[in-house]
Amino acid sequence: MKTALLQITSSDDPTENLDTVRRMVASAVEQGAGFVLTPEVTNCVSGSKTRQQEVLRHEEEDETLAGLREQAGELGIWLLIGSLGLKTHDADGRFANRSFLISPQGEIVAWYDKIHMFDVQVTETETFRESANYRPGDRAVTADTPFGRLGMTVCYDIRFPHLYAALAQAGARILTVPAAFSPVTGAAHWESLLRARAIETGCYVLAPGQCGTHPTTRGKQRQTHGHSMAVSPWGEVLLDGGTEPGIHFLHVDDTSVTEARRKVPSLTHVRPFTGP
Numbered sequence: 001m002k003t004a005l006l007q008i009t010s011s012d013d014p015t016e017n018l019d020t021v022r023r024m025v026a027s028a029v030e031q032g033a034g035f036v037l038t039p040e041v042t043n044c045v046s047g048s049k050t051r052q053q054e055v056l057r058h059e060e061e062d063e064t065l066a067g068l069r070e071q072a073g074e075l076g077i078w079l080l081i082g083s084l085g086l087k088t089h090d091a092d093g094r095f096a097n098r099s100f101l102i103s104p105q106g107e108i109v110a111w112y113d114k115i116h117m118f119d120v121q122v123t124e125t126e127t128f129r130e131s132a133n134y135r136p137g138d139r140a141v142t143a144d145t146p147f148g149r150l151g152m153t154v155c156y157d158i159r160f161p162h163l164y165a166a167l168a169q170a171g172a173r174i175l176t177v178p179a180a181f182s183p184v185t186g187a188a189h190w191e192s193l194l195r196a197r198a199i200e201t202g203c204y205v206l207a208p209g210q211c212g213t214h215p216t217t218r219g220k221q222r223q224t225h226g227h228s229m230a231v232s233p234w235g236e237v238l239l240d241g242g243t244e245p246g247i248h249f250l251h252v253d254d255t256s257v258t259e260a261r262r263k264v265p266s267l268t269h270v271r272p273f274t275g276p
Helices: 014-030 049-055 063-075 155-159 161-169 183-201 254-263
Strands: 002-007 035-037 078-086 096-102 108-113 119-121 127-129 141-145 148-152 174-176 204-207 211-213 223-225 229-231 237-240 246-251
Touching: 002 014, 002 204, 002 229, 014 035, 014 063, 014 246, 063 078, 063 096, 096 148, 108 141, 108 148, 148 161, 155 183, 161 174, 161 183, 174 183, 183 204, 183 223, 183 229, 183 237, 237 246
Parallel strands: 002 035, 035 078, 148 174, 174 204
Antiparallel strands: 002 246, 078 096, 096 108, 119 127, 141 148, 204 229, 211 223, 229 237
């Protein structure tokens, strides 16, 4: 399956972002892609909860979800919407950070809410409290496609290997990690974490990322790491998207998963233990 990772620089204007992504999806398909993936928070990157309250919508009203579902159906492709910021009916008003897998018929095949919240102080001047605006999910998700079973994750999830082990043990052969990674932690850990999860599970790891400095109408301007990446089941970096917006291609071949797991069948060697 020819696969395309979209690397974008989303603003805090969902309509503008949708127009950009639709053009990129169309271009990817013109170049032969049958599976296209977008990054985390495709619809809106914003550090302002006030702005998010203004522009984010509930799932059934979200223009990005509706527009990309329509496009996937028109083009007859599989599409992973890396994630969307969505309003919820939670009493505390927090949003969902939700990933969607869309079929060639434009249907939602699976959805996944990011489990692990990025609550960190990276430097003296760079602090994130994702849980202040987003509520965590509580369910791991796999989904079947003609080119392999997917295990769906988002960004900061990559630091929690037990999630990826569970997905692989449930049959996942491709792991998706759409992201809006911090430049500081990205430079230090992004590639290493992605390669580690691929090696541990014998899965493809597909990680489309946000990049650059994100236009904003209010609140602190945010920067993201870029370097959308695909890693083979043997841990080889198949592509690195650099730091500019663009479309990056690879071929996903399920036989590579079979071969990596034949060489090192670690998923079959898991043993229970007690302690410490």
